[in-house]
Amino acid sequence: MSAEIESVTETIDADIVIVGGGVAGSAMAAALRNSDYKIVVIDKRTAPLDSARGDNFTPANAEIFSQWGILDEFIKRGATKRVGAEFRTSAGEVLLTSSYSEIDIPEPYFLVYHHDLMAETFQEIASVNPNYQLLQPYSVKGFEIEAGSIKSITATSNDGKNIKVRAPLVIASDGSTSNIRAALGFPTFEHPYQHNLVSIFAPYPKELTPQNYFYRYSDPSGHVIIQHRNKGTAKVILAVGEEGMPWWKSATPEQRAEFLARRAPILEGIETEMAGFYPARMIHALQYVSGNTVLIGDAAHTIHPARGQGLNMGISALPNLLAKLPTVAELKDPNKVREALLAFEAIQKPLYERSIARNHVAAMDMEAAAGENHEFVIKRQDEALRKVAATPAIRRRYLHESTGYPLPSSPVTNAQYLV
Numbered sequence: 475m476s477a478e479i480e481s482v483t484e485t486i487d488a489d490i491v492i493v494g495g496g497v498a499g500s501a502m503a504a505a506l507r508n509s510d511y512k513i514v515v516i517d518k519r520t521a522p523l524d525s526a527r528g529d530n531f532t533p534a535n536a537e538i539f540s541q542w543g544i545l546d547e548f549i550k551r552g553a554t555k556r557v558g559a560e561f562r563t564s565a566g567e568v569l570l571t572s573s574y575s576e577i578d579i580p581e582p583y584f585l586v587y588h589h590d591l592m593a594e595t596f597q598e599i600a601s602v603n604p605n606y607q608l609l610q611p612y613s614v615k616g617f618e619i620e621a622g623s624i625k626s627i628t629a630t631s632n633d634g635k636n637i638k639v640r641a642p643l644v645i646a647s648d649g650s651t652s653n654i655r656a657a658l659g660f661p662t663f664e665h666p667y668q669h670n671l672v673s674i675f676a677p678y679p680k681e682l683t684p685q686n687y688f689y690r691y692s693d694p695s696g697h698v699i700i701q702h703r704n705k706g707t708a709k710v711i712l713a714v715g716e717e718g719m720p721w722w723k724s725a726t727p728e729q730r731a732e733f734l735a736r737r738a739p740i741l742e743g744i745e746t747e748m749a750g751f752y753p754a755r756m757i758h759a760l761q762y763v764s765g766n767t768v769l770i771g772d773a774a775h776t777i778h779p780a781r782g783q784g785l786n787m788g789i790s791a792l793p794n795l796l797a798k799l800p801t802v803a804e805l806k807d808p809n810k811v812r813e814a815l816l817a818f819e820a821i822q823k824p825l826y827e828r829s830i831a832r833n834h835v836a837a838m839d840m841e842a843a844a845g846e847n848h849e850f851v852i853k854r855q856d857e858a859l860r861k862v863a864a865t866p867a868i869r870r871r872y873l874h875e876s877t878g879y880p881l882p883s884s885p886v887t888n889a890q891y892l893v
């Protein structure tokens with residue numbers, strides 16, 4: 475198959491081309507900053523990423539950053555630490571309160587960093603590599619494909635300049651609607667969720683303490699999540715329930731505050747700004763590799779934001795990919811490239827099948843809490859949280875899962891706790 479575009483003005487030969495400089499692709503470039511590879515990242519964006527998306531790195535990823543020697547880069551640019559989580563009812567009961575330092579992990583905190591800053595920070599870190607080149611804004615539209623491998627990519631600038639990029643290894647991190655996934659015909663498993671998510675920005679409620687925690691409030695009418703952001707702000711997230719999307723689109727700031735305060739009284743009178751509406755969909759590629767091309771990030775696995783793990787999965791796969799990358803000399807042999815990528819897939823896919831299945835359970839639970847039987851479902855979920863709080867084995871499993879660490883061997887099943 476060939477979809478090459480006419481009038482190429484320049485050809486770049488690289489070792490690795492990364493298509494998509496969002497969080498996953500840019501993190502990969504940053505991780506490779508001290509390597510010998512000649513790396514080209516192509517991204518079509520003309521603006522920063524959407525700030526309302528994931529704004530934290532898990533403790534497991536903070537540990538990875540520490541190993542890569544880049545953790546301080548985030549701290550010095552203003553990242554803060556979220557050290558625990560608390561689940562409350564609208565009536566004032568604390569169902570579960572937990573601190574990540576309860577388990578033995580080296581960086582027991584989520585690193586809070588706004589989404590619109592993430593990719594650019596990784597790119598800045600990557601740019602210490604003299605062999606790194608960023609083509610932005612350049613959109614990938616044309617591919618030369620041969621036997622399931624991408625032989626060349628044509629990137630087009632806004633003013634119509636076409637650059638051909640050739641590399642023996644292609645990393646596709648072009649997001650949930652990945653062009654590369656479609657062009658190479660990767661099969662996917664998909665599940666659309668019914669309830670859209672609403673994301674709202676607000677000043678951080680001063681009385682909500684401790685300040686550096688994640689909060690979820692439950693009320694018989696539904697849930698509200700409150701996450702502190704940097705610079706005295708907060709993000710409020712909820713699944714749209716029986717009030718419907720039109721209500722959210724037309725509600726005044728006062729109506730929004732009243733709605734939110736019914737579920738989380740701490741939000742009474744809060745000034746809010748709508749950040750976005752998000753249809754949720756699971757898309758999992760049935761394979762991550764075709765010839766010389768590997769999918770990473772949302773291109774490989776887009777998940778429901780129920781557990782706040784999407785961007786973090788895009789990063790936590792990278793150490794396994796880095797460990798399998800062929801050397802510069804080995805890149806000359808297409809068989810070595812394919813074998814290396816398949817070795818990565820063999821490790822990563824089973825791990826993520828498990829995480830994605832777990833995430834789907836949490837997503838369906840969030841759907842149920844926004845659905846017709848919300849009162850019954852929320853009562854059951856509250857009960858499950860009391861059990862997490864009171865049962866050490868379940869509590870430990872919950873803490874490991876939510877911080878992004880592989881599950882410790884445990885007899886506890888998903889059915890025993892659904893949070």
Ligand SMILES: Cc1cc2nc3c(=O)[nH]c(=O)nc-3n(C[C@H](O)[C@H](O)[C@H](O)COP(=O)(O)OP(=O)(O)OC[C@H]3O[C@@H](n4cnc5c(N)ncnc54)[C@H](O)[C@@H]3O)c2cc1C
Pocket residue numbers: 493494495496497498499516517518519523526527528529530612613614615647648649650652653671673752770771772773777779781782783784785786787788
């Ligand atoms: C409301 C909401 C809340 C979320 N909260 C969390 C959270 O708390 N924690 C968490 O871990 N995750 C969260 N997520 C998920 C997270 O935002 C995504 O998983 C993550 O941003 C995906 O990163 P990515 O780099 O794989 O893809 P993207 O961020 O989509 O990046 C893809 C990049 O590819 C570029 N691109 C696409 N097509 C082309 C092309 N043809 N040519 C050139 N460039 C191209 C785009 O410009 C973009 O920069 C949330 C998501 C939503 C919607």
